[in-house]
Amino acid sequence: MTVNIRSAGTGDIPDIKSVLSQYILETELVDDNIDRFVVAETVGRIVGCACLISIMDVIELRSIAVLPAWKNKGIGRRLFETLMQGAKGMTDRIYVRTTARGFFEKMGFWALDDSQKPVLWQDCADCDKLDVCMQVPMVLELR
Numbered sequence: 595m596t597v598n599i600r601s602a603g604t605g606d607i608p609d610i611k612s613v614l615s616q617y618i619l620e621t622e623l624v625d626d627n628i629d630r631f632v633v634a635e636t637v638g639r640i641v642g643c644a645c646l647i648s649i650m651d652v653i654e655l656r657s658i659a660v661l662p663a664w665k666n667k668g669i670g671r672r673l674f675e676t677l678m679q680g681a682k683g684m685t686d687r688i689y690v691r692t693t694a695r696g697f698f699e700k701m702g703f704w705a706l707d708d709s710q711k712p713v714l715w716q717d718c719a720d721c722d723k724l725d726v727c728m729q730v731p732m733v734l735e736l737r
Contacts, residue, residue, distance in 0.1 A: 599635075
């Protein structure tokens with residue numbers, strides 16, 4: 595079955611939120627950043643999504659998720675590669691906060707020390723769960 599990667603549109607918002615909800619990922623930023631999302635679609639169904647956003651001079655890969663039945667088919671890699679094509683020339687580094695460390699290591703990211711989270715992300719600095727947070731901060735050098 596063919597899976598197409600394309601830019602998201604406003605009509606994709608409910609499906610993107612549904613995919614993200616499978617993993618208890620943040621959905622509040624989808625509406626305001628829909629133009630920064632790409633989606634994986636097959637037979638008219640959204641099976642994955644990813645977003646690249648800039649907050650306070652940090653370019654972050656966010657909301658990358660693939661429905662469980664579609665995992666391990668290269669869709670996450672294709673979503674990532676599509677966003678990286680758009681990131682070239684935009685920045686020298688892409689950051690991510692993730693619990694899927696292995697996937698991002700395969701994509702070339704390397705882990706940062708947890709002490710970098712509140713330095714890079716204001717929401718981490720303001721979070722009362724920072725000391726128990728399971729997200730790993732990671733970076734990809736694009737040079």
